[in-house]
Amino acid sequence: MKKLNRSRRGLIKGATLAATGMALGAGLAPLQTQPATAQTSPQTKAQPQPSSALPLAGKVAFVTGAARGIGRAIAEVFARNGAAVAMLDLADPARLNSSRGYRVSNIDEFNTAVAAVKQYGTGVLQLQVDVRDLAAMQSAAERTHRELGGLDIVVANAGYVAWHSFEDGTPQLWHDVVDVNVHGVFNTAKAAIPFLKQRGGGRIINMASVGGRAGFAGNGAYTATKWAVIGMTKQAAQELGQYNITVNAIAPGAVNTPMYRSEGQMRSMGVSSREEQDALLNPLSPLGNAGAIEPEAIAQTALFLASDAAKTISGTTIDNALGFNASYTA
Numbered sequence: 001m002k003k004l005n006r007s008r009r010g011l012i013k014g015a016t017l018a019a020t021g022m023a024l025g026a027g028l029a030p031l032q033t034q035p036a037t038a039q040t041s042p043q044t045k046a047q048p049q050p051s052s053a054l055p056l057a058g059k060v061a062f063v064t065g066a067a068r069g070i071g072r073a074i075a076e077v078f079a080r081n082g083a084a085v086a087m088l089d090l091a092d093p094a095r096l097n098s099s100r101g102y103r104v105s106n107i108d109e110f111n112t113a114v115a116a117v118k119q120y121g122t123g124v125l126q127l128q129v130d131v132r133d134l135a136a137m138q139s140a141a142e143r144t145h146r147e148l149g150g151l152d153i154v155v156a157n158a159g160y161v162a163w164h165s166f167e168d169g170t171p172q173l174w175h176d177v178v179d180v181n182v183h184g185v186f187n188t189a190k191a192a193i194p195f196l197k198q199r200g201g202g203r204i205i206n207m208a209s210v211g212g213r214a215g216f217a218g219n220g221a222y223t224a225t226k227w228a229v230i231g232m233t234k235q236a237a238q239e240l241g242q243y244n245i246t247v248n249a250i251a252p253g254a255v256n257t258p259m260y261r262s263e264g265q266m267r268s269m270g271v272s273s274r275e276e277q278d279a280l281l282n283p284l285s286p287l288g289n290a291g292a293i294e295p296e297a298i299a300q301t302a303l304f305l306a307s308d309a310a311k312t313i314s315g316t317t318i319d320n321a322l323g324f325n326a327s328y329t330a
Helices: 006-016 069-080 107-118 134-148 171-198 222-243 263-269 274-284 295-306
Strands: 037-040 060-064 084-089 124-128 153-156 202-207 245-252 317-320
Touching (some): 060 069, 069 084, 069 107, 069 153, 084 107, 107 124, 124 134, 153 295, 171 202, 171 222, 171 245, 222 245, 263 274
Parallel strands (some): 060 084, 153 202, 202 245
Antiparallel strands (some): 037 124
């Protein structure tokens, strides 16, 4: 492979790391204030019940973008470790299609994800909700509190990306990404905070990106929104600590999800296959030759932040990016 010049290398780095694999879904419908629709999983004696020895036993989690990718992985890991889980997603590709070469999750994928989480025997609440709609998110949080018995852990994972240069961006592309990645994170936290306070504390975990830790070309509004998520995380941690609420973020690198493996992502990188993606990414990471990491790895980081092991950690961002973060200057 020919050695890349600095400009080309920068473009590849930006394009490669644009999508952190966040499962898209919650927060992508046109703004409306309809109450969220829900399905609850019945509990029967035949189902395995969570052991009190599990780290999240007795906890209730609220996870956006849960139909696939990182969001689904987090929901599964949380349930496997004892938590009841409210799973939120749009699950309707017709409601957002401004990003060329990428399809948002659909209802079949959402139903499959919910079925996977139900097998662990904890409570599951399925909600089709728009994270851009504060009233709908507040309704979803209230329903979670009422039907699952509380709210302890919030994961603002829903995200969106459109690949273009800063100059070539359009108002529609910019607004779509900002509305989901910034306003959606705010609405998720605002809807949940009153219920976390009622529980005497809790956890908020925001999904950032290595794209929010440096400057990358070709990411459109995505880079700006992920810097914003990290800033929001720090401000919320300052303000909510008095209520025993920790607020942290995770900054993944490239993750093996439909977003990262999409045609739009590959086109932005100038490649046409997963193998070519991995060949470009590996030299940028000290733990190279692994390609994109699996969503489970990000879910395990979320599990740590949601557990008692992280009760004294707040206002930080944990990078899970095969060591790419070792190139940061600070």
